[in-house]
Amino acid sequence: MSGKVAARKEALREKLVDLAEAQIAKGGLRSVKARDLAKDAGCALGAIYNAFEDLQALYMAVNGRTFRRLGIMAAQSVEDVQAGPNERLIIMSEAYLGFAAENTNLWRAMFDLEMSTDDEVPDWYLVALAGLFENISGPLSEIYPDMDAESLDLMTRSLFSSVHGIVLLGLEKRISGVPPEKIKIMISMLLRQIS
Amino acid sequence: MSGKVAARKEALREKLVDLAEAQIAKGGLRSVKARDLAKDAGCALGAIYNAFEDLQALYMAVNGRTFRRLGIMAAQSVEDVQAGPNERLIIMSEAYLGFAAENTNLWRAMFDLEMSTDDEVPDWYLVALAGLFENISGPLSEIYPDMDAESLDLMTRSLFSSVHGIVLLGLEKRISGVPPEKIKIMISMLLRQIS
Numbered sequence: 001m002s003g004k005v006a007a008r009k010e011a012l013r014e015k016l017v018d019l020a021e022a023q024i025a026k027g028g029l030r031s032v033k034a035r036d037l038a039k040d041a042g043c044a045l046g047a048i049y050n051a052f053e054d055l056q057a058l059y060m061a062v063n064g065r066t067f068r069r070l071g072i073m074a075a076q077s078v079e080d081v082q083a084g085p086n087e088r089l090i091i092m093s094e095a096y097l098g099f100a101a102e103n104t105n106l107w108r109a110m111f112d113l114e115m116s117t118d119d120e121v122p123d124w125y126l127v128a129l130a131g132l133f134e135n136i137s138g139p140l141s142e143i144y145p146d147m148d149a150e151s152l153d154l155m156t157r158s159l160f161s162s163v164h165g166i167v168l169l170g171l172e173k174r175i176s177g178v179p180p181e182k183i184k185i186m187i188s189m190l191l192r193q194i195s
Numbered sequence: 196m197s198g199k200v201a202a203r204k205e206a207l208r209e210k211l212v213d214l215a216e217a218q219i220a221k222g223g224l225r226s227v228k229a230r231d232l233a234k235d236a237g238c239a240l241g242a243i244y245n246a247f248e249d250l251q252a253l254y255m256a257v258n259g260r261t262f263r264r265l266g267i268m269a270a271q272s273v274e275d276v277q278a279g280p281n282e283r284l285i286i287m288s289e290a291y292l293g294f295a296a297e298n299t300n301l302w303r304a305m306f307d308l309e310m311s312t313d314d315e316v317p318d319w320y321l322v323a324l325a326g327l328f329e330n331i332s333g334p335l336s337e338i339y340p341d342m343d344a345e346s347l348d349l350m351t352r353s354l355f356s357s358v359h360g361i362v363l364l365g366l367e368k369r370i371s372g373v374p375p376e377k378i379k380i381m382i383s384m385l386l387r388q389i390s
Contacts, residue, residue: 111367151384157373158361158381165360166353172306178352186353189346193388 013051015041021062028105029112063110067128073099074135085139086191092135093163093187100167136160163187208246210236216257224304258305262323268294269330280334281386287330288358288382295362331355358382
């Protein structure tokens with residue numbers, strides 16, 4: 001592929017990710033229609049499948065971007081904070097709650113995208129995920145300086161999943177819906193226990 | 196409504212819940228078709244909407260049944276167990292993981308059913324939910340004998356949501372998927388911290 005063609009393909013990929021992201025933010029994953037994307041991007045329908053293997057790959061690109069945003073946001077939330085590790089975990093979790101409440105559709109898309117067990121998770125996706133997890137394993141390694149790497153990894157996933165569960169069910173009133181202030185209390189009650 | 200008519204309506208409701216439950220277990224929430232239900236129940240399509248206000252109400256009935264099963268299963272898992280409260284919470288959580296792994300579609304339906312914020316959550320549903328939560332608040336009140344009722348309720352929801360999050364993301368490989376044995380470790384790592 002010549003440099004010019006590659007650059008054009010990359011520009012189209014970017015544009016399609018922008019458009020899909022905006023549509024998911026507005027109406028959720030299921031509202032994305034390839035035909036609309038092509039129209040808005042000013043390309044032929046087939047060009048989408050030249051830029052991305054399928055719509056699933058396009059959604060993964062949007063989700064990867066959201067994961068990176070989350071990682072950056074988590075890091076920024078404690079950037080200038082002088083506080084112990086538990087307190088920093090709580091601050092990051094509250095930032096996570098804020099992100100989920102304000103970007104509910106983009107946030108849900110990260111978890112609602114169904115993948116068959118045969119699908120390969122792309123490497124860049126795992127990198128974005130690892131970047132997000134590093135924000136948690138840092139403070140955790142201060143709480144548990146002697147913990148081995150594998151246990152630290154499991155504890156990191158355990159806490160991320162826990163906070164995710166509290167935010168998820170807390171934002172949905174039919175299971176355990178409570179006002180956002182209560183969600184914050186539930187998060188800090190849990191994270192203060194980690195010692 | 197005469198007693199006979201009411202009994203017939205109740206029998207049809209039961210049959211429809213049975214059929215919807217079986218279909219959800221097989222193919223998930225989205226696979227349920229009113230036309231198929233009517234055919235299998237041997238009734239007219241309109242009779243479904245005489246028995247239930249809408250399909251949403253039917254799904255809620257299935258989910259309520261699943262919640263009750265979960266509550267009973269949680270209670271049974273620690274029935275003959277002589278162990279401290281943390282250990283009992285861990286045993287119940289492992290039962291929850293087992294249920295989710297074996298009845299994934301029914302379990303997901305409890306959380307995937309979308310409800311607008313205007314929808315009323317029926318009282319019997321909240322009762323089933325409270326029954327499930329009681330299994331958690333019991334051991335918790337042993338760990339925190341002096342905790343006030345509101346904090347105990349929030350801590351109960353916090354832990355249920357946490358274990359749910361660990362099970363949910365653990366069973367899905369793209370986020371934090373790990374083998375079931377690791378999911379158990381993640382659960383017990385967290386619950387041993389509660390003190």
